[in-house]
Amino acid sequence: xxxxxxxxxxxxxxxxxxxxxxxxxxxxxxxxxxxxxxxxxxxxxxxxxxxxxxxxxxxxxxxxxxxxxxxxxxxxxxxxxxxxxxxxxxxxxxxxxxxxxxxxxxxxxxxxxxxxxxxxxxxxxxxxxxxxxxxxxxxxxxxxxxxxxxxxxxxxxxxxxxxxxxxxxxxxxxxxxxxxxxxxxxxxxxxxxxxxxxxxxxxxxxxxxxxxxxxxxxxxxxxxxxxxxxxxxxxxxxxxxxxxxxxxxxxxxxxxxxxxxxxxxxxxxxxxxxxxxxxxxxxxxxxxxxxxxxxxxxxxxxxxxxxxxxxxxxxxxxxxxxxxxxxxxxxxx
Amino acid sequence: xxxxxxxxxxxxxxxxxxxxxxxxxxxxxxxxxxxxxxxxxxxxxxxxxxxxxxxxxxxxxxxxxxxxxxxxxxxxxxxxxxxxxxxxxxxxxxxxxxxxxxxxxxxxxxxxxxxxxxxxxxxxxxxxxxxxxxxxxxxxxxxxxxxxxxxxxxxxxxxxxxxxxxxxxxxxxxxxxxxxxxxxxxxxxxxxxxxxxxxxxxxxxxxxxxxxxxxxxxxxxxxxxxxxxxxxxxxxxxxxxxxxxxxxxxxxxxxxxxxxxxxxxxxxxxxxxxxxxxxxxxxxxxxxxxxxxxxxxx
Amino acid sequence: xxxxxxxxxxxxxxxxxxxxxxxxxxxxxxxxxxxxxxxxxxxxxxxxxxxxxxxxxxxxxxxxxxxxxxxxxxxxxxxxxxxxxxxxxxxxxxxxxxxxxxxxxxxxxxxxxxxxxxxxxxxxxxxxxxxxxxxxxxxxxxxxxxxxxxxxxxxxxxxxxxxxxxxxxxxxxxxxxxxxxxxxxxxxxxxxxxxxxxxxxxxxxxxxxxxxxxxxxxxxxxxxxxxxxxxxxxxxxxxxxxxxxxxxxxxxx
Numbered sequence: 022x023x024x025x026x027x028x029x030x031x032x033x034x035x036x037x038x039x040x041x042x043x044x045x046x047x048x049x050x051x052x053x054x055x056x057x058x059x060x061x062x063x064x065x066x067x068x069x070x071x072x073x074x075x076x077x078x079x080x081x082x083x084x085x086x087x088x089x090x091x092x093x094x095x096x097x098x099x100x101x102x103x104x105x106x107x108x109x110x111x112x113x114x115x116x117x118x119x120x121x122x123x124x125x126x127x128x129x130x131x132x133x134x135x136x137x138x139x140x141x142x143x144x145x146x147x148x149x150x151x152x153x154x155x156x157x158x159x160x161x162x163x164x165x166x167x168x169x170x171x172x173x174x175x176x177x178x179x180x181x182x183x184x185x186x187x188x189x190x191x192x193x194x195x196x197x198x199x200x201x202x203x204x205x206x207x208x209x210x211x212x213x214x215x216x217x218x219x220x221x222x223x224x225x226x227x228x229x230x231x232x233x234x235x236x237x238x239x240x241x242x243x244x245x246x247x248x249x250x251x252x253x254x255x256x257x258x259x260x261x262x263x264x265x266x267x268x269x270x271x272x273x274x275x276x277x278x279x280x281x282x283x284x285x286x287x288x289x290x291x292x293x294x295x296x297x298x299x300x301x302x303x304x305x306x307x308x309x310x311x312x313x314x315x316x317x318x319x320x321x322x323x324x325x326x327x328x329x330x331x332x333x334x335x336x337x338x339x340x341x342x343x344x345x346x347x348x349x350x351x352x353x354x
Numbered sequence: 355x356x357x358x359x360x361x362x363x364x365x366x367x368x369x370x371x372x373x374x375x376x377x378x379x380x381x382x383x384x385x386x387x388x389x390x391x392x393x394x395x396x397x398x399x400x401x402x403x404x405x406x407x408x409x410x411x412x413x414x415x416x417x418x419x420x421x422x423x424x425x426x427x428x429x430x431x432x433x434x435x436x437x438x439x440x441x442x443x444x445x446x447x448x449x450x451x452x453x454x455x456x457x458x459x460x461x462x463x464x465x466x467x468x469x470x471x472x473x474x475x476x477x478x479x480x481x482x483x484x485x486x487x488x489x490x491x492x493x494x495x496x497x498x499x500x501x502x503x504x505x506x507x508x509x510x511x512x513x514x515x516x517x518x519x520x521x522x523x524x525x526x527x528x529x530x531x532x533x534x535x536x537x538x539x540x541x542x543x544x545x546x547x548x549x550x551x552x553x554x555x556x557x558x559x560x561x562x563x564x565x566x567x568x569x570x571x572x573x574x575x576x577x578x579x580x581x582x583x584x585x586x587x588x589x590x591x592x593x594x595x596x597x598x599x600x601x602x603x604x605x606x607x608x609x610x611x612x613x614x615x616x617x618x619x620x621x622x623x624x625x626x627x628x629x630x631x632x633x634x635x636x637x638x639x640x641x642x643x644x645x646x647x648x649x650x651x652x
Numbered sequence: 653x654x655x656x657x658x659x660x661x662x663x664x665x666x667x668x669x670x671x672x673x674x675x676x677x678x679x680x681x682x683x684x685x686x687x688x689x690x691x692x693x694x695x696x697x698x699x700x701x702x703x704x705x706x707x708x709x710x711x712x713x714x715x716x717x718x719x720x721x722x723x724x725x726x727x728x729x730x731x732x733x734x735x736x737x738x739x740x741x742x743x744x745x746x747x748x749x750x751x752x753x754x755x756x757x758x759x760x761x762x763x764x765x766x767x768x769x770x771x772x773x774x775x776x777x778x779x780x781x782x783x784x785x786x787x788x789x790x791x792x793x794x795x796x797x798x799x800x801x802x803x804x805x806x807x808x809x810x811x812x813x814x815x816x817x818x819x820x821x822x823x824x825x826x827x828x829x830x831x832x833x834x835x836x837x838x839x840x841x842x843x844x845x846x847x848x849x850x851x852x853x854x855x856x857x858x859x860x861x862x863x864x865x866x867x868x869x870x871x872x873x874x875x876x877x878x879x880x881x882x883x884x885x886x887x888x889x890x891x892x893x894x895x896x897x898x899x900x901x902x903x904x905x
Contacts, residue, residue: 077448125637128644132391132447132591136583137640143580144633151629207758207766207774214755217744224704224742225817226730226759235765265580269393269455276452314467320459327453328441 032284039190043183052254053298055186057291058193059250064274064286065196066243071272072281073204074236075216076127079135079268080142081244083122084115086263088245089252090149091115093161101165104179108167112245118145119241123234130219139265150260160259163252179253189250193287196243200283212236273323279333288334296322358488363609369498371605372505376560377578378585378597379512380553386592387524388546390439391450394457396579398554402427402561403570404465407474416479420562424555431554435547443546462572471572476565501563508556509598516594521545581608584632588639590649599647604632655718656681657851658703658734658821663712663722665698665875672698674875675712680821680851685843687854687866687883695875696855697739700825703853704736705729716821730759735819737810739826739855743798749809750794753781756816784816788842804835811842821851828858840864863887871895 039058043051063085070076088111095107126137149155166179177184203209211232214222222229252258261267270293278289300315311318332339381395405426409419438457442450478497485493516522524540561574568574585604589596611628624631639647656679665673673695680686688696701707703714705726714722716732724732744752757780758764758771772778785791788808793801798809807827814822827843828836840861843852856862862869863883870880871892879889886892 071448077451079451125640128640129587132385132389133587133644133646135391135447135451136587137636140580140584140587140633140636144630147629147633148627152626203767205770206768207761207764207771209767210751210755210758210771211764214744214747217746218742221742221744222755223726224706224730224736225756225813226727227764228725228727232764265576269452272448273452273455276448309467314463316459317463317467320456320461320463323456323459324438324453327449327456328438331445331449 028284036194043186048182051182051186053294055182055189055254056251057294058186058189059247059254060271060274060294061287061290062189062193062196063244063247063251063271064278064290065200065283066240066247067271068275068280068283068286069200069212069236069240069243071275072283072285073209073216074212074233075219076233076237077135077272078126078138078237078240079265079272080122080126080138080140080145081240081271082263082265082267083142083145084119084241084244085248085251085267085271086149086258086260087118087145088112088115088248089163089258089262090155090161091245092167092249092252093163093258096163096165096167099164101168104167104169105171108246108249111249112242115245115248116238116242119238120234123237123241127230127233127237139268142263142265142268146260146264149263156259158260160257160262162257164256166253185254192246192250196246197283197287204283208232208235273326277326277330277333279335282335285333285335292334358492359613361488362492362494363613364606365494365498365502367606367609368602369502369505369605370609371602372502372509373560373564374578374581374585374605375509375598375601376505377557378582378589378601379509379594380556381582382586382589382592382594382597383549384553385586387549388439388443390442390550391447391454392439392553393451393454393579394461395454395553395557396575396577396582397458397461398427398430398557398575399561399564399578400465400573400575401430401461402558403476403565403568403574404469404561405558406562406565407476407570408469410476416476416566420559423562424559427555427558428551430558431551432547434554435550439550440543440546458576461575465572474570476570478566495567497566501567504563505560508559512594521548581632584636586646587636588646590646593646593648596646596648604635607631607635654681656715657717658853659715660703661713661715663699663702663714664710665695665702665707666710671875673702673709676872676875676877678870678877678880680853682820682851683848684867685847685852685854685865686868686870687856687862688870688872689856689859689862690872690878693874694872696872697825698875699872700736700823700853700855703729704734704823730817730819733818733820734823735814735817735821736823737807737814737825737827739829741803741806741810743806743809743813745797745799747798748795749790749798749801750781750785752798752809753784753812753816754778756813757781757784759817780818781816784812787815787845788812789838804831804838807831807835807839808842811839815846819850821853822846823853825855826857827854828856828861836861 039054042054046054067078067081070078070081091111091114092102092107095110096102122141126134126141129137150158155161166185169175169177169179177188179185179188204213211222211227214227215229215232219229248262252262274289274293275286276289277293278287279285297315297319300318301312303311303315305311330337330340377395377399381392384390384392384395402423405423406416406419409422410416413419413422438453442453482497482500485495487493520540524545581604585597585600588603589598589600608628608631611631612625614624615622616624643649658680660676660678663673663676664671676699678686688699690696698707702709705721705724705728709722712722713720716729716734721729721732744755747755754771754777757777758774760780761774761777782791785794788811790805790808790812793805798806801809807829811824811827824843828839831839836858843854843865846852854862854865866883868881869883869886871878871886873895878895879886879892
């Protein structure tokens with residue numbers, strides 16, 4: 022307490038860098054970082070489930086995508102939605118969906134939980150994919166960004182990419198701080214206890230289902246927040262937004278950075294998007310256009326990451342020290 | 355719906371269900387015996403379909419293509435287990451999910467590199483290119499009946515494998531427990547490798563026989579995978595009997611969901627929402643029996 | 653005599669065809685240690701699991717303060733004042749010793765759906781955790797990760813966590829398992845200290861400890877109660893000698 026740890030210093034430096042970025046970067050990069058921060062919020066919401074509560078959800082994109090659709094529905098055609106109405110509405114819808122799905126999926130655990138979350142997310146996918154009201158497979162456009170007007174006064178305008186950037190940065194900080202506080206609260210202690218030893222939590226008198234459900238809903242609401250801004254930034258939503266590739270890739274972000282740390286989720290989100298961009302910018306080698314088939318390398322990267330980085334990027338130090346210790350252990354054993 | 359259409363839909367539903375069973379049984383065995391959740395399982399179905407497509411062009415004969423395809427699938431299964439899956443037995447399910455997710459990306463992209471992103475067709479073998487007339491306008495293709503028959507034969511084969519062999523004894527004991535299996539004097543590494551290869555071969559074979567009726571297209575594996583998850587969840591992990599029942603149930607529900615028209619309060623629910631039907635079914639099973647119809651109570 | 657705090661009537665649990673617990677009727681009183689002994693597989697742990705709600709009985713009833721609690725979930729039974737410890741140490745290994753007890757004490761708050769205030773700011777929970785640690789003598793080890801405690805200390809922590817939930821009934825499943833002589837003596841002393849305020853079920857293989865502690869002794873064999881009574885009577889019983897105590901040396905290690 023009171024002493025500045027190296028981690029805190031790095032965190033503050035990164036935050037300052039993010040805060041001054043728009044004065045130095047071109048529009049493209051400001052928008053890129055906006056996207057990365059949105060995905061970081063999304064990844065943190067999943068980290069709450071996977072890293073802290075021990076619930077491996079493979080359907081988290083459903084809550085992300087649904088909020089985007091709510092924004093699209095809330096905006097009358099060619100007109101902008103009001104941010105103060107549509108954002109809470111979108112988050113509430115994601116939360117409601119998480120409540121309904123949560124009640125069902127939390128009856129299972131382990132491998133079942135993974136499969137069932139994936140399956141229900143797919144159900145939501147089909148709901149939008151097979152019906153007319155969500156524009157079917159093509160999705161719908163969000164023609165205008167939401168307006169932040171309160172009785173005629175507009176504190177900021179999302180049409181301005183710098184304003185958009187700062188709104189998302191503020192939310193990133195808010196969500197991060199909020200989750201830190203949450204994790205140190207009574208509720209936070211309970212969910213971590215559930216991850217470590219759910220059986221013992223029950224025998225101590227905790228009705229673990231309630232806490233897991235509350236956590237699932239909260240994670241859904243936060244994913245909804247991220248999904249809302251993603252839809253506003255990209256200007257459209259389609260079923261892929263809530264598809265299972267989205268769920269898989271956000272899970273990869275959480276693991277890549279190191280789960281159960283929040284910061285790891287942010288680092289993971291930033292690195293995954295940069296990696297994606299890097300791979301998409303690769304030149305053609307021989308007859309093969311690598312940039313077109315970047316997913317091949319991404320797949321290879323994921324496989325290698327799982328085999329070589331058991332603790333994620335933030336845990337690199339731990340992985341390295343374990344590797345160094347291994348020969349000695351082998352001799353002892 | 356008259357009696358003939360009904361009959362055709364029942365046959366279609368059962369045929370689809372049996373096909374799902376081939377894929378899902380491998381998935382449930384790998385889960386139940388090895389404790390591995392394999393997202394890439396649907397990908398092997400796709401690999402099978404593309405193998406049928408390319409090999410049948412090469413040989414000019416689907417039968418040879420199937421024979422060759424099964425051999426290739428077994429080899430793929432053995433190599434993958436040896437190279438990657440065997441490193442996951444002691445890891446959390448989370449990492450199994452991620453690694454096999456990575457495999458999906460790799461296989462999908464390889465498919466795109468080799469075959470492109472177009473939809474392909476595979477010809478039905480000449481000898482089965484006939485239909486049984488039911489009425490003047492309706493008839494039923496023999497190839498679909500043949501598919502069902504083959505799936506049934508394989509299902510019976512698996513029944514014997516599980517009921518009458520040593521391997522089956524271990525499967526029935528529900529052995530995710532390495533020590534127990536080893537105490538029976540069985541080489542566990544070999545057992546796991548064979549089970550995995552068997553699963554891959556079943557999924558790929560399902561893809562091969564489905565190719566002539568379902569065509570061959572990108573993403574076909576993932577579609578099947580998720581339906582198979584539903585099958586496993588409904589049937590219960592590790593239960594081949596459960597997978598059979600659940601697969602037929604889902605085959606029928608899905609088929610009839612697409613042809614029945616249902617309207618409640620002026621809102622057209624079916625067939626528009628037929629894609630969601632099986633998930634509603636799964637939700638129902640989860641409410642009543644979270645461990646699946648034939649699953650062991652935790 | 654006062655009414656039993658916890659009482660079972662014709663309690664049975666079947667696993668398939670096997671009756672792990674068969675028609676067991678027992679009573680537990682405050683200020684009394686009721687020890688249950690028997691060979692491995694006699695159904696002692698199953699009995700404990702039935703009482704704590706981790707297993708649901710096939711037939712029979714369990715009365716807590718006169719109310720039937722058979723069929724209630726483990727968390728509800730815990731909230732009604734039944735605390736248990738486990739045969740296999742069942743603690744939160746990555747947490748500090750203190751946090752293990754704090755999370756146990758926190759369970760007695762009306763609700764843990766509190767999202768903002770720091771957990772450590774709940775003074776009464778912190779005090780309760782400290783009290784439990786002092787009671788078992790682990791207060792010096794409070795800030796150490798539970799994983800780095802010795803086996804005996806982990807067993808003590810297990811008891812401290814149970815105490816932090818302020819139970820009236822303690823279900824102790826082999827609290828002395830794997831402990832050395834000094835640690836065992838310490839634990840026996842602790843249980844004696846706890847006796848006046850608690851009703852206790854003690855499942856234990858260490859016969860010296862059992863005869864030192866028990867006010868009442870029940871011998872279980874194959875899920876059934878073979879004999880139940882004061883320790884001296886049990887020691888003298890020919891049936892028990894034959895079925896269990898005589899075979900003592902072989903059956904335990």
